[in-house]
Amino acid sequence: MEAALLDILRCPFCGTRLTLVDNAALARSGSEIDSGVLGCECCAFPIVEGIPVMIASDRVRDAMHQLEAGRPNAALHALLELEGDRLEAFCRFRARDDGTYREGLKILSVDAEAEYFVYRFSDPTFRVARAVVQATGPTMQRGGRYIDLCGGSGHLARSMISDHRAVLADVYFWKLWLAKTFVAPHCEPVCCDANNPLPFARSTFSLVVLSDAFPYIWHKRLLADEMMRLAGPDGTIVMPHLHSALGENFTAGMPLTPSAYHDLLEPHHPRLFRDSALLEDVLQGTLDLSRGEPPEALAGEPALVIVASHNDDVFREVKLPDVLPPPDTVIVNPLYRVNVRGKESVLTLTFPTPEYEEEFAAVKRYLPSSVTLPDDVTRGIDPSALGHERYSELCHRLVLIAAPERYV
Numbered sequence: 001m002e003a004a005l006l007d008i009l010r011c012p013f014c015g016t017r018l019t020l021v022d023n024a025a026l027a028r029s030g031s032e033i034d035s036g037v038l039g040c041e042c043c044a045f046p047i048v049e050g051i052p053v054m055i056a057s058d059r060v061r062d063a064m065h066q067l068e069a070g071r072p073n074a075a076l077h078a079l080l081e082l083e084g085d086r087l088e089a090f091c092r093f094r095a096r097d098d099g100t101y102r103e104g105l106k107i108l109s110v111d112a113e114a115e116y117f118v119y120r121f122s123d124p125t126f127r128v129a130r131a132v133v134q135a136t137g138p139t140m141q142r143g144g145r146y147i148d149l150c151g152g153s154g155h156l157a158r159s160m161i162s163d164h165r166a167v168l169a170d171v172y173f174w175k176l177w178l179a180k181t182f183v184a185p186h187c188e189p190v191c192c193d194a195n196n197p198l199p200f201a202r203s204t205f206s207l208v209v210l211s212d213a214f215p216y217i218w219h220k221r222l223l224a225d226e227m228m229r230l231a232g233p234d235g236t237i238v239m240p241h242l243h244s245a246l247g248e249n250f251t252a253g254m255p256l257t258p259s260a261y262h263d264l265l266e267p268h269h270p271r272l273f274r275d276s277a278l279l280e281d282v283l284q285g286t287l288d289l290s291r292g293e294p295p296e297a298l299a300g301e302p303a304l305v306i307v308a309s310h311n312d313d314v315f316r317e318v319k320l321p322d323v324l325p326p327p328d329t330v331i332v333n334p335l336y337r338v339n340v341r342g343k344e345s346v347l348t349l350t351f352p353t354p355e356y357e358e359e360f361a362a363v364k365r366y367l368p369s370s371v372t373l374p375d376d377v378t379r380g381i382d383p384s385a386l387g388h389e390r391y392s393e394l395c396h397r398l399v400l401i402a403a404p405e406r407y408v
């Protein structure tokens with residue numbers, strides 16, 4: 001972590017500032033802290049592989065003691081909860097320099113559905129979330145900070161405008177490790193539990209984002225208050241894909257009604273939108289945040305999007321930025337199976353499971369079932385061979401996506 005992160009970190013329990021303890025655990029290179037111990041007025045927290053872990057549990061204390069005993073790898077393995085075969089597989093994986101995000105995910109996750117993360121960049125939930133963040137991002141104050149809460153392995157944080165500093169918070173250390181290693185190396189991961197007070201100073205972030213996770217949090221009132229505290233009077237809160245208790249959802253969590261969500265954020269002037277209506281906008285290349293709906297109008301709608309801000313400039317219609325990614329990171333969407341036949345590549349849309357196909361059926365609105373491209377695309381994509389118009393269309397339809405190096 002960057003030493004500057006200490007300016008905004010606070011203990012989740014006593015609220016005091018953190019200082020770096022000068023002991024055997026400390027390892028830093030310049031302003032970057034690789035490992036160490038952070039102390040506040042009530043307890044201590046470890047920094048493991050550059051990730052501060054602001055959680056008080058036996059496992060985290062164990063990791064801290066391993067650090068202090070000069071065993072940083074043991075601390076990492078403790079936080080990744082690795083033992084036996086999985087630990088061996090991880091050590092082999094780390095020893096290579098060509099391991100991919102997908103391979104790391106297979107080793108570090110014990111949940112089969114985690115494979116879905118590989119397809120995150122093109123799922124409709126993510127598409128809308130990214131569009132809302134892109135639309136509200138430009139209203140951030142100069143030099144402002146952005147936080148993605150419960151942000152998993154960093155897909156949304158990676159997509160944030162690059163000239164703002166992004167903090168990625170999640171309770172799962174392994175997801176943050178994958179984010180820092182593969183998906184979003186430039187963000188600042190912080191391991192913390194959103195069921196507790198968040199470990200940051202007040203009014204720290206111009207944009208506070210929580211996508212697709214709020215219904216799984218038990219302490220919803222606390223978290224809503226915490227998001228408003230972090231945003232302060234000038235910040236904007238964005239909550240994409242919020243499951244509604246008045247609609248049907250896969251793995252719904254513990255959703256509330258639209259009016260209950262509205263009430264939780266009422267002091268911050270929330271406006272509610274239909275997730276499905278915003279997807280329609282996104283497919284047209286725009287996003288209209290000027291027309292929110294009253295909570296009563298949203299009965300039956302499975303998911304909503306909330307944007308809360310005292311700044312009226314946020315609530316406008318915007319043309320979405322041209323999503324053409326830099327050429328060095330363009331890959332074929334991993335939902336396509338690629339068959340190279342002579343001088344062309346045939347791409348066939350292939351879902352990982354029938355459940356995925358059902359849950360994310362809306363991808364068929366933009367991903368064609370089959371596409372034929374010139375050349376062997378497994379060797380890389382050549383935009384000039386496709387022509388500008390065709391290339392733009394393939395990017396807009398997410399047949400081609402911008403992905404980190406060593407992604408799949």
Ligand SMILES: [Zn+2]
Nearest residue numbers: 011014040042
């Ligand atoms: Zn404390």
